[in-house]
Amino acid sequence: MRNHTIITRTLRVPRVAGPAGDGAGVARRLDAALAGVGFTCSSALLEHVSGLAPHTATTLAVEVVAAVRELVGDQVAHNSYFIDFPRGVPDTVEFWVGELRKALVAPRTDATGTTVPTDADLLAAAVSGELDLLAIPTYGRYQHTYAELLAAHDELVARAGDRVTTLHLGATLDEEALALYAELAGSTTPLGEQDRLLLTQLAAEYRDHPQPTAIPVRENRALVNAVRLAAGLDLIAVDHPTDVLRLACQVSGGDVTLRTPTRFRSLPRRRRRALLGALDAAVAAHPGTLADVTRYAERWKRLAERLHPGELPELANAQRVFAVARGQERVPSTTARAEAAFARRDPVAATRVLAPAPGLLLRSVDRLLRSVPEDATGDVLAALGAALPGTSGRVLCSVREHLLNRDAPAASRLFVNRNRRAWIAPDRRAVPAPGAVAAAAALLDDELARRLPTAATVVVDPAVLAMAVPLSGAAAEDGFAVAPRGSRTPVVGEVLRFFTHWRQRARRTDWDLSALLLDDDFHYTGHVSWTRLRDEGAVYSGDITEAPDGATEFIDLPLASIGARYLVPQVSVYSGEGFDEVAESMFGWMTRDADQGGAPFEARTVRTRSQLRGTGRVSLPMVFHRADDGSWSALWTHLYLSGRVDFNQVETHKVTTTALTRSVVDRRYLTVGHLVQLIGRTAGRVSTLDTAGPLVDPVLYIGLEDPGTLPEGSTVITLSTLNQLVPA
Known part of the structure; x- marks a missing residue:
């Protein structure tokens, strides 16, 4: 585990246990170097660097600067096709x-x-x-x-509105890494791909240390247990057959999320016995879980070929798993019995079938409410209320967000899979009775309020209230100041400039940055791309068609002259490697005043920078929206379209993109602001830093960044850890 990882993930610099000395000069140079990329040191960090021997301080300073430069995308040279961009771009x-x-x-x-x-x-x-x-x-x-x-460009003129992000002093590297391990393993929401890789690394590095007390997400359990299985240690919290299937996928180098099939490997006898023993114990403790085996029946049959369960006939419950998979034993699932009740047009019976399965009941509550007779609505609500205590917080939040969008008919439904591929379909569902939706929402709010973290004093940064609650790590890309899908970020500045950068791995790769301009009714009004270098004041930096050493494209948008209501940036794979194939990729946006000058890319003006790692061929990272008062905001989308294999361009996907944009903008998301209101029901006091007054006792702080001024022992939830608001 390197300092680099801790710095980029937490904005904390691990404390160095090096020789003492006079590092004051290094500390001053570090702060000056950080200012050039939009960062600064807290007083505690400056004091720590100043107290180190010069050589140790210099080593740390170099590592800190490299980490934050990579964080905002400044580790590469962002050249522009037109050297004078945004000036000098021809007709x-x-x-x-x-x-x-x-x-x-x-x-x-x-x-x-x-x-x-x-x-x-x-x-x-x-x-x-x-x-x-x-x-x-x-x-x-x-x-x-x-x-x-x-x-060819003047120096950037500093402005008070330029971004300044504070780096804080952390604990030692081991302490920070262990805390990060506990955070990732204890996450109540599924992790993104990069976080899963990091969790695996941490689990191996700290396998002999005290382990997390709870690992709520089953994918994360499989990652940790794969490390423990290899080391011959006891497995943690295997209580379902699918836990063993995920674990077998992980040790075979496959997909622990079970989205794609895995080619299982032959395993040593010791590991086979451990897996079969865990499977036998899980079914013995929870016999009803056998009904879930048929969902992955083919994979269980393939796994049986590698585990050889016949060698251990005494593990009768494990034998039953494979018998169910082969169809030799029939165990009707709860879902199948509920579907049979729905097919008989008996939603009341379906409610009774689903009642013992709280998660399934909650996921079916919309269907039940719109299917039952009006006089049976109370039965569904009663079953819902009884199921809530046994349901995970992630499901509670997910269903609560769903109900936000069910009080009125909608023209279309938005679907997004775990690969962030998006599509829409007409919404032909009946709308449940408004009173039923409101009653169900109230029950969910009551349960969430009971479970949410709280404290005698809760301090909130108002800027975080518009952030969407992250229900999955797949709902966002990795990067700097990246918010979950559905979050809104204000855009402050006279000029908005977004950019994409990529570096091909093995073959010539041409990506194209473009922007679609839409009016109030989401009708096309124009675009800017390699086929149209200018439109409504927007300017394109020029098309780069190969990137062996990396390539960058920009679009400059003077916001006062843009007549469109919505700006939809797109990154299209015109030819070559896709988003998940290139060696390096990113998307981000900057803001600056019109007279600030500077190069096309200035790190201190970067507001956000995210990776591009989806499986589609067209990326829609966000939508920029102009309000009636002329202010602009960014709505995070993190979506991908399938697109064509090659030759994707903004004109080709105009109809699909506009329809998808409308669905994303019209959708209502469960926000941090909603959860803060629920926290306020039980908290002693909810305030902002400006109104909180002197803080002496620990507080619960929720904000975009750690202010660094809170009492010791305070719980701090920032943009990168908003998933901690989702209760277990």
């Missing part, structure tokens, strides 16, 4: 005529020796055969170095 037609003339018209000279290809020459060449844009000698490749780009 679109003029640019393409010039480029095509270079490519298609053979040079010739008149009497004066001057090359004079005419428009007639160009037209004749254009109609004579196919145009290969990639064959144009100067198109899609940088015509200047990064140093030449910097020389």
Whole structure:
């Protein structure tokens, strides 16, 4: 575990147990270097660096600067195709005529020796055969170095509105790493891919240390147990057959989320016995879980070929699992029995069937409320109330968000899978009676209020109230200041500039950045991309068609001159490697004043930077929205479209993107503000830092960043740990 990981994840610098000395000079240089990328040191961190020997302080300072530069995407050189961007970008037609003339018209000279290809020459060449844009000698490749780009731009003028993010002093590296291990393992929501890899690394590194007391998410249990299985240690909290299936997938190098099938490996006898023993104990303790085996029957049959359960006939309950998978023993599932009741048009009976399965009942509550006769609504609500204590907090929050969108008919339904692939479909569901929706929502709120963290004093940063509650790590990308899907972030500044960067791994890769402009009714009004370099004041930096050493594209948007209501940035794979194949990728946005100058990319103006790691071929990271008062905000989406294999561009997906944008914008999300209202029911006092007055005793703080001024022992929940608000 390196300092780098702790710094980028927590904005805390682990305390170094190095020799003491006079590191004051290093501390001053560190703070100056950090200021250039929009960061600063807390007083405690400066004091710590100042007290280290110069060599130790310098080593730490170099690591800190490298970490934060990577955090905001400043570890690479962000060149621009047009060297003077956003100035000096030519008219679109003029640019393409010039480029095509270079490519298609053979040079010739008149009497004066001057090359004079005419428009007639160009037209004749254009109609004579196919145009290969990639064959144009100067198109899609940088015509200047990064140093030449910097020389062509003035220095950035500092402004009070530039971003300043504070780095705090943390505990020792081991203490920080153990705390991070406990945080990831104890997460009440599924983790993203990068966090799962980190949890696996931490579980291996700290397997001999005290283990987390609870691991609520079964995927996380499998990751931790895979490490323990390899070390010959006892498994933790295996209480369901699917826990063993996930564990077998992990030790076989497969998909612990079970989204894709795994090719199971042959295992040593000791591990086979451990897996079968855990399976036998889980079924013995919870016989009803056998009904869930048929969901993954084919995978169980493949796993049996590797575990050889016949070698241990004494494990009768484990034998039953494979008998159910093969169809030799029939165990009707709760879902199947409920579906049979629905097929008989008997939702009351379905309610009774689902009652012993709280999670299934909650996920079916909408269907039940819109299916039962009005006089039976009370039965469903009573069953719901009885099921709430046995339901996970994540399901409670998920169903509560669902009910936010069920009090009125909707034109379409938005679907997003765990790969962040999105699609919409017409919504033909009947709307439950408004009174029933309100009553169900009140029951959920009461249960959430009972479980949410609280304290005598709760302090809230108002900026966090518009953040959506993260119900899954797959609802957001990794990066800097990245918010969950559905969160709104204010955009403050005269110029909005978003960017994408990619570096190909093995083959020529061309990504294209574009922006779709929509009006109040989500109708197309224009776009800016490689086919239209300017529109409504927006300016495109130029198309880069290959990225062996990395490539960056920008779009500049002077907000006062943009007439559109919605701006929808897109990153499209035109050719080559996809988002999950390239060596490096990112998307982000910056804000600055019109007269600040500076290079196209200035780290201190970066507001957010996220990775692009989806499986589609078109990325829709967010939507920018102009309110009636002229202010702008960013709505995080983190969505991908399937797109085409190649040649994706903004015009091709215009209809799909506009429909999807409307569904995302119209949807209501469960926000931190809603949970704070529920916390206020039991908290002694809820206030902001400005109104809290002197704080002496520990508090519960909820904000975008750690203010660093809270009493010792306070519980701090920030943007990167909002999932801690989701109760167990």
